[in-house]
């Protein structure tokens with residue numbers, strides 16, 4: 231039998247979450263953001279599942295876009311982080327990749343390029359995040375120059391990105407929205423602002439194009455309960471099995487560094503999952519792990535291939551008992567909190583070593 235650790239990817243939940251995102255703004259266009267291997271879920275499988283529903287996909291860069299083209303995905307792909315040379319621009323044009331432009335260097339490349347056909351361009355505007363985007367006071371001039379170029383196809387969407395949309399009490403999102411709406415009105419341009427938290431929590435941020443990512447994978451972008459976000463269904467269940475069980479006498483320790491000590495005679499289950507599979511090494515003792523359908527607690531340090539779990543108070547544990555590291559029964563956000571990070575990071579860094587198994591949406595496939 232194969233090592234019993236895998237990420238089960240529920241494509242029916244993915245479709246449910248996309249529909250929920252779309253339902254937040256039924257008259258707008260809802261791009262599905264699938265950068266970073268669809269936040270660890272497998273970009274090709276995710277794109278194939280959502281292609282009948284989504285008008286376009288967001289990826290980080292040219293390489294991610296070309297992987298999807300090679301897999302036969304034909305919908306437009308927006309390069310969210312832009313492009314970094316004039317050669318990339320020509321390749322992007324050939325492959326119907328949409329370009330995010332944010333600076334004059336990219337503008338010059340575009341104006342002086344000889345693409346085989348005009349390219350679709352979005353203009354990124356910096357409304358306060360100060361990471362990417364043309365400065366607010368230069369955006370109008372860049373926009374007008376782009377609009378006059380024969381290398382640019384059709385409408386140019388104005389895009390911006392929020393710094394604090396997951397904090398529903400933080401007024402900075404309103405400041406960013408107002409800055410962007412003033413510009414879009416001046417230029418009479420289509421607009422794109424909302425990521426997942428904005429789409430769920432800031433109705434004023436909904437515009438012509440929305441760009442949800444994280445919510446599609448079924449976790450809330452908020453730290454606390456939220457009426458819309460709570461309807462999301464986790465897509466990934468990271469699961470394994472108990473492969474060894476031992477009784478550890480009081481006073482003995484478990485794992486590297488001997489950091490966990492049994493306060494009483496304890497039952498310790500060993501699970502073949504470690505940081506080499508994407509389980510965070512900085513998850514401390516006490517981090518929840520589901521064993522045999524019940525909440526148990528991590529005991530001692532996470533190793534590369536293995537963890538130990540204190541199952542002293544868990545009923546019916548045997549070799550072969552089911553383990554869930556996160557997923558349908560244990561939110562990835564909760565494990566992330568214990569490990570001092572966010573669910574986005576845990577999902578995105580899942581390594582290729584961990585098998586992905588796809589279920590739901592009328593198909594049953596293994597790795598794509």
Ligand SMILES: *Cc1c(COP(=O)(O)O)cnc(C)c1O
Pocket residue numbers: 263265310391424425426427441442443444445451
């Ligand atoms: C990643 C990304 C998104 C999606 O953000 P989520 O919080 O995952 O919904 C949207 N827009 C841009 C520009 C991004 O880089």
